[in-house]
Amino acid sequence: MSDIADRAIWRIEKDVHNAMAHVRKQQMLESDGRCHFCDEQIAPALLFCNMDCRDDYDKEKAALRRAGR
Ligand SMILES: [Zn+2]
Known part of the structure; x- marks a missing residue:
């Protein structure tokens, strides 16, 4: 079995x-100890200070992709 x-x-x-x-x-x-969206100081292991920044960052990335960059 x-x-x-x-x-x-x-x-x-x-x-x-x-x-x-x-x-x-x-x-x-x-992760460099700063939020990738608003540059706020955060815990070293984190990429963003909160969910809103992560979402906004994703949206910005998606918009850039759509713009062909
Ligand atoms: Zn942030």
Whole structure:
């Protein structure tokens, strides 16, 4: 009976795949202790000071992509 083990491996591979996809999406950004949108000082591991800044940053990026830059 290896069903449970197979399922567990499938689950782990899926999790790793999702994590890798997430990392690739965030690859452009490096945390430097400042919010990437408003330049506020934040904890070193963070990219943005709050959700609003992250959303606005994403929107700005999307707008730039649409503008072809
Ligand atoms: Zn901010």
